[in-house]
Amino acid sequence: CFVFDPRHHPSDRIFDEKWTPLQGPALCVFNNQPFTNDDVRGIQNLGRGTKEGNPGKTGQYGIGFNSVYHITDCPSFISSNDIICIFDPHAVYAPGATSLSPGRMFRDLDADFRTQFSDVLNLYLGNHFNLSSSTMFRFPLRNAEMAKTSEISSVPCSDRMVQNLLDKLRTDGAELLMFLNHMEKISICEIEKSTGALKVLYSVRG
Incomplete structure (x- = not known):
């Protein structure tokens, strides 16, 4: 499920x-x-x-994953609601990131972590999705300020660019499912900016 979240969250x-x-x-x-x-x-x-060891698996997050840097400078994900991985090539955003270790991983998220960094955890939409045995990726859009100093791209990513991406996915969704054996359903959703409600815009099953 692809979800566009246009909100600015508390910090x-x-x-x-x-x-x-x-x-x-x-x-x-x-x-x-x-x-x-x-x-x-x-x-x-x-x-x-x-991928090499298991070519039939859709868990190959290698070269394909790098394409997310078209829209973001700092992708991250939460998996099993218990591990957060942050990728920070600039070593600017993630706590403790360095040029030698450009990112950060947090495992076994305890109650103190969840309280202390609740505004970070809320970014992964746990109020709309069951994160306990799944994965939520988050690609914060590169804004104009970030683009000024980004070594990845000097082009900001606008809401419109994301909408165009999702429109393209909507057009190709059914066709994609024919070629992706392990994917049964593609959905496109949007979070309502004012209410925070989740709105399903498109859904197709294989």
Whole structure:
């Protein structure tokens, strides 16, 4: 399920002020499968993925995953509601990220973490999706300010660009399902900016 979230979220309970730009609009992608340990290792070695050992698996988050950098500078995901992975090539946004270790992983999220960083956790739409045995990716849109200093792209990603992406997906959705053996359904949703309600715009089953 692809979800456009156009909201600017509260930033009181976040890692630190450097994280604030990521509380804005984002494209989220929900997958009803959790990450395996192999998946986590594979996505940490972007470009290689876990595809070689199991070509029939749709969990190969290698080169394909890199395409998200067209719209974001700092993708992340939560899996099994218990592990958060943040990818931060600039080592600017994620706490403790460095050029040698450009990102951060949090495992075994306890009650203190969930309270202290509740505004971060709310970004993954747990009030709309069951995150306990699934994965939610979040791609915060590169805004104009981020684009000024981004070494990935100097082009901001507007709401309109995301809408165009989703329109394209809607056009090709049924055809995609014919070629993706492990995907049974594609949905496109949007969060209402004023109410926070989830609105299903399109859905197709294979």
